[in-house]
Amino acid sequence: MEAVVNKTIKGGEFLIKETEAGQVFIPEEFSEEQRMIAQTCEDFLDKEILPKLEEIDSAKSPELMASLMDKAGELGLLGTSIPEQYGGFGMNFNTSMLVTEKIGAGHSFAVALSAHTGIGTLPILYYGNDAQKAKYLPKLATGEWKAAYCLTEPDSGSDANSGKTKAALSADGKHYVINGQKMWITNGGFAEVFIVFAKIDNDKNLTAFIVEKGFGGVTMNAPEHKMGIKGSDTRQIFFNDCHVPVENMLSSRENGFKIAVNILNIGRIKLAASAIGASKMTLDKAINYANERKQFGVAISTFGAIKYKLGEMATRIYASESACYRAGQNIEDTIEALIAGGMSEADAKLKGVEQFAIECAILKVHGSEVLDYTVDEGVQVYGGMGYSADAPMDRAYRDSRINRIFEGTNEINRLLSVDMILKRAMKGELDLMGPAMAVAKEILAIPEFGEEEEGLFVTEKKYLRNMKKAVLMVAGAAVQKFMMKLADEQEIIMNIADMLIETYACESVLLRTEKLISIKGEAACTLQVDMTRLYINDAVERINVAGKNAVNSFAEGDEQRGMLMGLKRFTKVTPINTKETRRRIAEHLIKENKYTF
Numbered sequence: 001m002e003a004v005v006n007k008t009i010k011g012g013e014f015l016i017k018e019t020e021a022g023q024v025f026i027p028e029e030f031s032e033e034q035r036m037i038a039q040t041c042e043d044f045l046d047k048e049i050l051p052k053l054e055e056i057d058s059a060k061s062p063e064l065m066a067s068l069m070d071k072a073g074e075l076g077l078l079g080t081s082i083p084e085q086y087g088g089f090g091m092n093f094n095t096s097m098l099v100t101e102k103i104g105a106g107h108s109f110a111v112a113l114s115a116h117t118g119i120g121t122l123p124i125l126y127y128g129n130d131a132q133k134a135k136y137l138p139k140l141a142t143g144e145w146k147a148a149y150c151l152t153e154p155d156s157g158s159d160a161n162s163g164k165t166k167a168a169l170s171a172d173g174k175h176y177v178i179n180g181q182k183m184w185i186t187n188g189g190f191a192e193v194f195i196v197f198a199k200i201d202n203d204k205n206l207t208a209f210i211v212e213k214g215f216g217g218v219t220m221n222a223p224e225h226k227m228g229i230k231g232s233d234t235r236q237i238f239f240n241d242c243h244v245p246v247e248n249m250l251s252s253r254e255n256g257f258k259i260a261v262n263i264l265n266i267g268r269i270k271l272a273a274s275a276i277g278a279s280k281m282t283l284d285k286a287i288n289y290a291n292e293r294k295q296f297g298v299a300i301s302t303f304g305a306i307k308y309k310l311g312e313m314a315t316r317i318y319a320s321e322s323a324c325y326r327a328g329q330n331i332e333d334t335i336e337a338l339i340a341g342g343m344s345e346a347d348a349k350l351k352g353v354e355q356f357a358i359e360c361a362i363l364k365v366h367g368s369e370v371l372d373y374t375v376d377e378g379v380q381v382y383g384g385m386g387y388s389a390d391a392p393m394d395r396a397y398r399d400s401r402i403n404r405i406f407e408g409t410n411e412i413n414r415l416l417s418v419d420m421i422l423k424r425a426m427k428g429e430l431d432l433m434g435p436a437m438a439v440a441k442e443i444l445a446i447p448e449f450g451e452e453e454e455g456l457f458v459t460e461k462k463y464l465r466n467m468k469k470a471v472l473m474v475a476g477a478a479v480q481k482f483m484m485k486l487a488d489e490q491e492i493i494m495n496i497a498d499m500l501i502e503t504y505a506c507e508s509v510l511l512r513t514e515k516l517i518s519i520k521g522e523a524a525c526t527l528q529v530d531m532t533r534l535y536i537n538d539a540v541e542r543i544n545v546a547g548k549n550a551v552n553s554f555a556e557g558d559e560q561r562g563m564l565m566g567l568k569r570f571t572k573v574t575p576i577n578t579k580e581t582r583r584r585i586a587e588h589l590i591k592e593n594k595y596t597f
């Protein structure tokens with residue numbers, strides 16, 4: 001796919017610009033080579049991870065997970081994003097996303113691998129100098145050294161920059177002496193390299209350091225007892241007069257908070273990909289069980305209530321996946337355009353992801369909540385067996401819950417997605433004001449009834465334009481009402497975020513199916529059309545509810561009536577038979593005995 005195609009698209013612009021189907025990447029376009037990489041990941045899980053889930057979860061020491069990471073390293077799974085010159089594969093962004101998706105079905109192992117390849121390795125790849133990259137990346141690529149990321153502290157969770165860990169320059173000027181405590185450190189028990197954030201003297205902002213366990217002064221608690229991901233080694237790490245050579249400062253002084261934020265952007269979209277992998281495996285197991293389990297003399301997959309669940313799970317997964325790889329390609333195209341413009345590869349990768357930080361936050365929320373929905377309904381399909389620790393849904397249910405907390409809670413990410421869009425508008429990077437004012441005028445005008453266009457998805461595209469108008473109307477009015485105090489109105493911001501998230505998911509699923517039809521023809525895509533229409537039909541209702549809740553929180557009298565009328569107009573849909581639509585999707589899954597899209 002040509003990088004130039006998407007050059008004009010900026011992060012957050014989906015709200016005010018129409019995107020053509022030809023501009024997006026869809027998972028069906030993955031090359032033969034990319035599919036082979038995905039198959040390698042699946043084979044690895046089938047052979048090394050899935051048969052040992054019980055053993056991994058009950059491991060009393062970190063050796064087992066470390067040995068599994070070694071095996072992943074031998075296959076090159078730890079070096080997907082690392083350039084070839086440092087012993088990696090130098091894969092592009094969406095290929096690394098595909099690896100993350102496939103490994104995402106690996107429960108605790110997926111967490112360990114993601115922490116190593118993502119937040120553990122990427123700070124050095126993107127912010128390290130040549131000497132740091134040459135020293136650390138080859139060993140991280142093979143898994144000879146494992147990595148961990150030390151940001152969170154007992155009193156600083158979401159407010160990461162308030163950390164109390166200190167770094168002081170030694171008398172001879174050769175070391176920074178670090179003292180402090182970090183918690184919830186994934187891979188803590190077996191990592192040789194730690195990315196540690198600390199404040200030098202009385203600095204306002206954090207500075208990042210590359211710390212080796214061998215430097216001394218690094219101790220840790222026993223592994224934490226957790227609700228889920230029990231096989232992931234999570235510890236408190238203590239730094240007591242840990243002497244770190246001055247050349248191990250990462251980037252520049254006080255740049256640590258920026259490093260943390262940018263690496264979290266990547267973590268967010270990768271978490272969404274991982275959640276898709278876990279969701280697909282959960283749905284596969286639910287379909288298998290529904291086909292095997294007999295009640296009243298027939299398989300429970302013949303019952304409408306079960307078909308509803310299977311059809312709905314598939315639809316949400318399809319939508320989330322559509323959005324994920326769309327954003328992944330936008331990031332990849334931006335990276336390529338920046339490199340072509342003369343920027344270094346590392347800087348381009350950071351800027352590319354930073355440009356789509358809004359979409360990364362949206363996807364993190366959507367992906368983790370689709371997974372939570374899927375595992376919850378998966379337990380329900382299994383019935384009593386779903387609650388048994390001997391059946392697979394127990395682990396899936398517990399392991400999924402962390403994803404709404406990881407990489408910034410979903411509440412933080414909802415607030416961020418709206419905050420970032422508004423800040424870009426204020427900086428003049430996004431023209432929200434023009435479209436928002438046009439919508440405000442439209443509410444006061446008499447609706448136009450032109451001739452209906454004809455063609456597939458014409459109706460859905462009209463719904464999508466109206467969804468965007470609904471978001472602009474509510475957000476614009478809220479900004480006017482509260483101005484700089486909007487940040488204090490978190491409930492309203494969350495309502496707007498829900499509208500924004502659903503709008504992005506709807507547009508992504510529509511574009512994916514439209515592009516797929518252009519490749520395969522409409523006759524081959526009838527079920528994808530069903531999933532698209534079903535998702536959009538139900539999302540419009542969700543947008544309506546979120547919009548009403550927001551409007552009723554700050555408007556009254558004529559203003560309230562006018563906005564509610566506008567919202568009603570913007571969320572009006574022609575009803576579809578959702579029961580039959582879901583049944584068609586479910587019956588295909590039941591026949592194939594797996595998720596096939």
